[in-house]
Amino acid sequence: MKNIKIIKGDITKMKADAIVNAANNSLLGGGGVDGAIHRAAGPRLLEECMALHGCPTGEARITHGYNLPAKYVIHTVGPVYAGKTSDAHMLASCYYNSLALAKKAGLHSVIFSAISTGVYGYPAEDATKIAVDAIEKWQKENAGYNLVISMCAYDNRMYRIYEKMVA
Template identity: 60%
Template structure:
């Protein structure tokens, strides 16, 4: 069981599953979502369509197709509004993604920085929620062997993750 950070392109990681910051339709958008869809190849879109969308805070899984990762967990983060529900929904993204990983017997999970791109969630607040939820899940599931990698696409995010990792 471990929590690590890594800087780079999440689509290049050879892990059991990468977590995509998806939209409700699961139809490849911009940012990390678009990058994952492009890297996974043309089979990902029909697999996502077959799932019938995904609600904010929930998580669904597809094969990784052409990605080095075996699977993709798609989770829909909140569009930041400053409301009291934003942190609850963002925390649910991490919790539900980890639950889906465990239910599918996956032991290495890489997370993108959910909701911090076009959805506008402030990076500092979102990162604290992410690390808090992952640590809590790992504590509550000590019997499950899981390696969690928090992926920072840029140096600013990586520096923040280093601080939060301690």
């Protein structure tokens, strides 16, 4: 069994050291989970994101969580799915770089949203396999670091996909 928890529900209501936002390059909010996180966190999140001046695809940035139950938000920009090999590399980088940032910040619990599977169109099963592989790679390389990693399913279909990939 892989050391990844699966939870279902609204990521904006979940308590953790950090939740991971599937952001766009501007980091200024948008649709889907990104917009929901910005609305729930309040206007100070937008102010802090403005000072970061964006984020390239595959990289990650951290901000405070403000009105969220999570202390921090790690913003990562997934690829818009085009069926290219580079899509998988960029998506894996999102997970790996988010975990590296969490460790650097001394965090011990992280909840991921399903990066790139919404409006960015990444097929959910492919994206989940990439996510799990990237998380496992990070866990092996950082075996001595205590970090509880969860995947947040927004619906029953996504929950079943996570279950299948994590089992």
